Amino acid sequence: MSTLIVVEHRDGALTASTTHVVAAARALGTEVDLLVAGEGIDAVAAAAARLDGVRAVLTADHAVYAHQLAEPMAALIVACVDDYSHLLAAASSSGKDILPRVAALKGVPQISDIIAIEAPDTFKRPIYAGSAIATLSNHAPLKVMSVRTSAFDAVAETGSAEIRALGIVVDNTLSTFVGDELATSHGPELGSARVIVSGGRGLGSGENFKLLDGVAAKLGAAIGASRAAVDAGYAANDLQVGQTGKVVAPDLYIAVGISGAIQHLAGMKDSKVIVAINQDEEAPIFGVADYGLVGDLFEVIPALESRL
Amino acid sequence: MKVLVGVKRVIDYNVKVRVRPDHSDVDLTNTKMAMNPFCEIAVEEALRLKERGVASEIVAVSIGPKAAQEQLRTALALGADRAIHIESEERLDSLEVAQVLARLVAEEQPGLVILGKQAIDSDNNQTGQMLAALTGMGQGTFASRLEVTDEEVQVTREVDGGLRTLALRLPAVITTDLRLNEPRHARLPDIMKAKKKPIDSRGIDTVGLAASGYLRLERVETPAARQGGSKVASVDELVDKLKHEAKVL
Numbered sequence: 001m002s003t004l005i006v007v008e009h010r011d012g013a014l015t016a017s018t019t020h021v022v023a024a025a026r027a028l029g030t031e032v033d034l035l036v037a038g039e040g041i042d043a044v045a046a047a048a049a050r051l052d053g054v055r056a057v058l059t060a061d062h063a064v065y066a067h068q069l070a071e072p073m074a075a076l077i078v079a080c081v082d083d084y085s086h087l088l089a090a091a092s093s094s095g096k097d098i099l100p101r102v103a104a105l106k107g108v109p110q111i112s113d114i115i116a117i118e119a120p121d122t123f124k125r126p127i128y129a130g131s132a133i134a135t136l137s138n139h140a141p142l143k144v145m146s147v148r149t150s151a152f153d154a155v156a157e158t159g160s161a162e163i164r165a166l167g168i169v170v171d172n173t174l175s176t177f178v179g180d181e182l183a184t185s186h187g188p189e190l191g192s193a194r195v196i197v198s199g200g201r202g203l204g205s206g207e208n209f210k211l212l213d214g215v216a217a218k219l220g221a222a223i224g225a226s227r228a229a230v231d232a233g234y235a236a237n238d239l240q241v242g243q244t245g246k247v248v249a250p251d252l253y254i255a256v257g258i259s260g261a262i263q264h265l266a267g268m269k270d271s272k273v274i275v276a277i278n279q280d281e282e283a284p285i286f287g288v289a290d291y292g293l294v295g296d297l298f299e300v301i302p303a304l305e306s307r308l
Numbered sequence: 309m310k311v312l313v314g315v316k317r318v319i320d321y322n323v324k325v326r327v328r329p330d331h332s333d334v335d336l337t338n339t340k341m342a343m344n345p346f347c348e349i350a351v352e353e354a355l356r357l358k359e360r361g362v363a364s365e366i367v368a369v370s371i372g373p374k375a376a377q378e379q380l381r382t383a384l385a386l387g388a389d390r391a392i393h394i395e396s397e398e399r400l401d402s403l404e405v406a407q408v409l410a411r412l413v414a415e416e417q418p419g420l421v422i423l424g425k426q427a428i429d430s431d432n433n434q435t436g437q438m439l440a441a442l443t444g445m446g447q448g449t450f451a452s453r454l455e456v457t458d459e460e461v462q463v464t465r466e467v468d469g470g471l472r473t474l475a476l477r478l479p480a481v482i483t484t485d486l487r488l489n490e491p492r493h494a495r496l497p498d499i500m501k502a503k504k505k506p507i508d509s510r511g512i513d514t515v516g517l518a519a520s521g522y523l524r525l526e527r528v529e530t531p532a533a534r535q536g537g538s539k540v541a542s543v544d545e546l547v548d549k550l551k552h553e554a555k556v557l
């Protein structure tokens with residue numbers, strides 16, 4: 001048995017998600033190969049080769065893979081996945097985009113967002129916004145799965161796998177890249193941050209939302225948000241934490257002016273320590289908080305910033 | 309241009325689901341059901357395309373039990389022109405749903421297919437990508453903006469780190485994200501009128517689906533509850549506890 005992992009990278013660097021997916025693949029007990037596709041990917045391939053437990057890094061370096069669009073990526077993966085029993089990627093926006101397309105082209109189902117591996121063919125995943133955990137067995141010849149990265153610890157980077165160019169070029173007449181509008185964030189990435197300060201509708205405006213920046217800067221934290229805060233335009237779309245946004249599990253999650261709807265809890269309730277700051281002592285967020293502080297956030301946040 | 313929209317019947321998002329005592333599945337008996345919120349966004353986007361003169365006909369499709377016709381009636385009340393119901397009491401996986409939808413795409417030849425990005429019951433986030441693969445179309449997943457011209461659709465997608473815009477050749481498959489639009493509510497007169505709109509209902513046996521049996525649901529459990537609920541009285545106490553008790557600062 002062997003596993004192929006689709007490596008994610010951005011701006012010429014490996015994203016942290018891949019190191020967690022490798023950990024999941026190692027838990028399967030199979031050989032692990034990585035696929036790096038893109039244009040000008042030598043540095044990414046070299047970084048991927050350092051991940052512990054990797055047998056080989058396969059590369060496809062060509063303009064058609066430049067933005068890792070789903071159509072050429074899926075065609076490439078289909079062309080090189082035949083020898084593998086498992087195909088994994090992070091349950092990130094890129095993994096979610098590419099992987100089901102590959103599964104359908106191979107005529108096999110996909111299991112999304114696995115959080116535990118019981119056996120090489122048996123996996124756990126949350127359903128209904130995390131209200132239930134399903135155990136599924138997968139009897140397909142190729143087991144395609146996306147991995148919830150927060151559920152697996154990252155592997156170390158002391159390896160030295162072989163790097164092999166595949167030389168596969170596919171064509172893509174279906175989609176073309178037009179442009180990116182990527183946020184320039186100063187702090188750590190939401191998906192891999194050790195501390196997250198997250199704001200909700202209680203912040204009241206985009207201007208007020210910036211109050212969180214001071215606390216976040218002192219804690220080296222990433223900023224997150226509830227759906228209500230994103231919908232209202234206080235925070236960028238990709239900061240949404242929850243069932244239909246990002247799922248995070250930092251060491252410390254500070255929820256400010258967030259009520260704690262089940263859809264929000266689905267994205268953060270596996271955090272190690274949860275702090276809730278809310279003026280409504282009945283707010284459901286307190287039910288999952290290790291430390292709840294009932295109070296007006298406009299007093300609490302400046303006070304907290306000054307004590308840190 | 310004809311637009312095909314997926315409408316899935318799911319548990320209402322406000323309802324908390326219970327696991328059956330024998331752990332065989334969740335218990336949905338007498339549970340309030342609704343249209344998947346992302347499908348509401350898909351229907352709304354199709355309506356807006358029609359209002360702008362881009363779409364000429366909207367066909368809503370649901371695969372599911374007889375009761376899924378309720379959600380199709382909602383789509384019709386909102387403004388879909390007709391509906392197709394593929395009746396199945398069995399639970400299908402996303403690939404099987406995509407296979408059925410691919411059949412309907414071959415039959416209907418839509419210029420655009422709009423599905424939700426994920427169903428809030430299974431949280432799979434697969435069907436649109438799979439349908440695009442099976443029909444050889446391009447895919448615009450997690451869409452927050454669409455612009456359709458004669459030959460192509462420009463899709464702005466919600467991705468990690470921000471937004472990405474792609475151009476797809478038509479026909480194409482789009483999956484909706486939350487910020488694509490704010491769905492309207494059906495008005496009472498339209499709900500009455502929708503009762504006269506046609507729903508073409510057929511059995512799943514008519515679409516020639518060969519179930520693979522690859523996936524088996526072994527067990528469903530309630531996750532371990534988090535022990536929360538402790539309060540602190542002041543910012544000083546909070547900082548002290550985070551430093552000395554939780555040791556996260």
Ligand SMILES: Cc1cc2nc3c(=O)[nH]c(=O)nc-3n(C[C@H](O)[C@H](O)[C@H](O)COP(=O)(O)OP(=O)(O)OC[C@H]3O[C@@H](n4cnc5c(N)ncnc54)[C@H](O)[C@@H]3O)c2cc1C
Pocket residue numbers: 199200201202203225226227228229240241242243244245246256257258259260261262263264267277278279280283295296297298321345346428
């Ligand atoms: C299909 C679907 C998907 C969804 N996905 C997500 C998701 O991924 N993530 C997500 O977060 N939500 C999601 N939601 C929305 C979710 O149901 C809630 O509506 C949302 O989480 C509420 O956000 P909030 O807590 O910021 O706002 P509210 O529920 O309005 O809470 C605001 C809180 O702020 C407190 N507050 C107000 N002023 C102050 C003050 N001065 N000081 C202290 N506290 C104050 C209030 O007491 C209140 O508890 C989804 C919903 C649907 C239907």
Ligand SMILES: Cc1cc2nc3c(=O)[nH]c(=O)nc-3n(C[C@H](O)[C@H](O)[C@H](O)COP(=O)(O)OP(=O)(O)OC[C@H]3O[C@@H](n4cnc5c(N)ncnc54)[C@H](O)[C@@H]3O)c2cc1C
Pocket residue numbers: 127128134313314315316317333334344346347350369370371372399400401402403405422423424425426427428429430431432433434435436523524525526528
């Ligand atoms: C508790 C539970 C257990 C499950 N167990 C199994 C199992 O054992 N084996 C198995 O194979 N599957 C299982 N499933 C999967 C489930 O039946 C499928 O996920 C589902 O029917 C099809 O995919 P989806 O809705 O998850 O797709 P998603 O990809 O999440 O949905 C995206 C969009 O696709 C469209 N769409 C999806 N389904 C339909 C539909 N029926 N009609 C019209 N449009 C649709 C909608 O527009 C929707 O917004 C289980 C699901 C749950 C909740």
